[in-house]
Amino acid sequence: MAKKKIDLICYVEEKIRPYTLNEKGKSSLKKFETDYGTDLIIECVDTSFSNYIRYDANGKITKDSVENFINKIGGIAYNKNLSPVEAKVRHVLNIVKTNFNYYDQNIARSLLNRYIKSLKEKDYTELDLIRDFDSELIPMIQECRNWSDWFQRMEQWEQEINNWDNKRNETEVNYTDCILPTTLFENCPTYIAKVCKQINCSFDNNLFDCTAVMMRRLLEILLILTFQKFDIENEILNQDGTCHIVLDKIIKNAQNSKIINLSASSKKDMEKYKTLGNFSAHKIWYNCTEPDIRTNILHFRVLIEELMYKSAIKE
Structure with missing residues (x-):
């Protein structure tokens, strides 16, 4: 009808x-x-x-x-009616305008357009761009002291991206599937795959504090992407909506979310990897050891795989 x-x-x-x-x-x-x-x-x-x-x-x-x-x-x-990328650009422009006393709309948009152009030339998809804005660009803006600081960082980032070698074979980095199997992340966005490779590589090379911190980072990234996927990112933003709340609160929200509906084991294990990463990053007299990581590998792999599906990184 x-x-x-x-x-x-x-x-x-x-x-x-x-x-x-x-x-x-x-x-x-x-x-x-x-x-x-x-x-x-x-x-x-x-x-x-x-x-x-x-x-x-x-x-x-x-x-x-x-x-x-x-x-x-x-x-x-x-x-x-805007494309997702253009909508994200407008969101970023608003953050820049809000954060800094000085603001030039034309220059800010030009910087962002050049940044996007550089990433597209490195084969970034629209989804890659949006995730880069959320996980890299917006946090960087929050760290900047003023307009000049942001302007300089944007130009530096653009130059670094333009110097990337598209032909470089990243599989030449020596790592095994010691923690996360390559089949789990090989078709993921570039920035996710890089974190997964660093987790494996650091463990292979006995850099256990590095491993713990990167495990924590991957957990945080995937949780944020999961909230975005379910269109409930507002639940993990601060009061003015300009940045995400701390990981501890993100985890609690994820544990209590009926929309995300994580498995019981994942709800329990998230705290473990947050704590492990926090210890390696902040505990002055603590050094992570191989047993600290190895005893948690299986549960970490299960948790990450679930979050990859929940966030639609994998389908």
Whole structure:
């Protein structure tokens, strides 16, 4: 049975009673409907209504909020129509603008466009780019002291990326499948595969503190990606939404999440690898030993594989 077409004007006026749309408002909505399609605009109307409509003491919709609600629909539609990468770029630009006293929109966008171009030339997919922004670029912005610091780092990163050798055979790094089998990560995004290789390589070379720290890092990355996959990343962001909360709290949220629904063993084991990595990174008189790692290899592998599937790194 065909889906009944919704009359957009009637839909909006039903929401804002006793107010009605003037001719300018109707014309704007019709243009949005032509540009973006009825379904998307209906979704944007609902989003704008829930975010911007306000009520007076008598529970009646205020006129000012109705005007604000109508004015926001076009911007919401534009943002929803962006590609995932462009949406992420706009998010990053907002972070830069918020974090630094000085801000130049044109220069910031140019830096990001060049950064993206460099990564694409190294065969980064859109998914790789988005994950790079989340795991590398945004944390770097949070570390920068000011605009100049960020500007210099972006130029340095661009230069480093451009100097990458696409033909370099990374399998020449000597490592065995001592902790994570190559078949587990060989088709994963580059930045995930590199962390997995470093875990194996450091263990092979008796760098056990390095192994523990990288195991912790992989756990944190995959947990963040899992929250993103289920569209609940807001649960692990700080109050202003600019960075992720500490791993300890991320783990607790994951353990309690009915949406993610981790297995009992994974819920239990996450604390173990967080602690192991923390000890190697922060305990002054502690040095990780081979038994510290070896006794936990199987459970770590099981945990990482589950998170790879949960985060859709593997399908």
